[in-house]
Amino acid sequence: MDTFSQFLPLAAFPLTVPIFAGFWFLGLTYGIYMNVSGFSFWYPMLMSITIFAGSMEFVTVNLLLGAFNPLQAFVMALMINARHLFYGISMLDKYRGTGWKQCYLIFGMCDESFSINYTADIPEGVDKGWFMFFVTLLNQFYWFFGSTLGGVLGSFIHFNTEGLDFVLTALFVVIFLEQWLKDKDHTSSILGIVLSLLCLIAFGADDFMIPSMIAIAGVLTLLRKPLEKGGETA
Structure with missing residues (x-):
């Protein structure tokens, strides 16, 4: 394989096709949601370039519509995307x-x-760096394309979009169910549900999110070793 062909995304594209289907539809929904919330298509377009964190971008809609609270925005972003800290550690050698x-x-x-x-098993003769680069670039483009298109089309949509923001709830439910089905030990999931319900009762529906995330992170950190041992024996 010649040097020029190593730069092409041909090897990466087939692996990203399933991502395209999900990202395009979810991004389209996000763009429409932004538009019906009063934002121009520039907002989802620019946020898909600069933030590129699907769940956080949905949350950002409420942050932009609410009172200015940079501390809440910072903590929310950190807690929602904290898993990327572990992703990064896992990718140190590969990058x-x-x-x-x-x-x-x-x-x-x-x-x-x-x-x-x-x-992924990178095809022989394909540069590792370029392969991972195009996987990442294609996935971001799918989200960018869907959210921008949704932002544009939202101006022409005249049906009742009430309840469209439920897509964020549905997104987290799907992620939770996928994790539940994958794990044999459901202790972490049950703890998350119980702690969230306790914080909901204690702090109310408007203020329970951050306390529940902090509580979940703290309890799971304290119980990390027992949970890891339980996972090994399961």
Whole structure:
């Protein structure tokens, strides 16, 4: 394989096709949601470029519509995307030696890009750095394309969009169910539900999110070793 062909995304594209289907539809929904919330298509377009964190972008809609609270926005973003800290540690060796591409690989790493780049068997003769670069770039483009298109089309939609924001709830429910089905030990999931319900009762529906995230992170950190042992024996 010649040097030029190593730069092409042909090897990466087939692995990202399933991501395209999900990202395009979810991004389209996000763009429409932004538009019906009163934002121009520039907002979802720019946020898909600069933030590129699907669940956080949905949450950002409420943050932009609410009172100015940078501390809440920071804590919310940190807690929602905290899993990327562990993704980054796992990818240290794989990203080593990729040169300038490493900066974009770190910025553009989402759940799906991490999954592909961590597990994929890179075809012989294809440069590792360029392969992971195009996987990441294609996945971000799918989200960018869907959210921008949704932002544009939202101006022409005249049906009742009430309840469209439920897509965020549905997104987290799907993620939770996928994790539940994958894990044999459901202790962490049950703890998350119980702690969230306790914080909901204690702090109310408007203020329980951050306390529940802090409580979940703290309890799971304290119980990490017992949970790891339970997972090994399961």
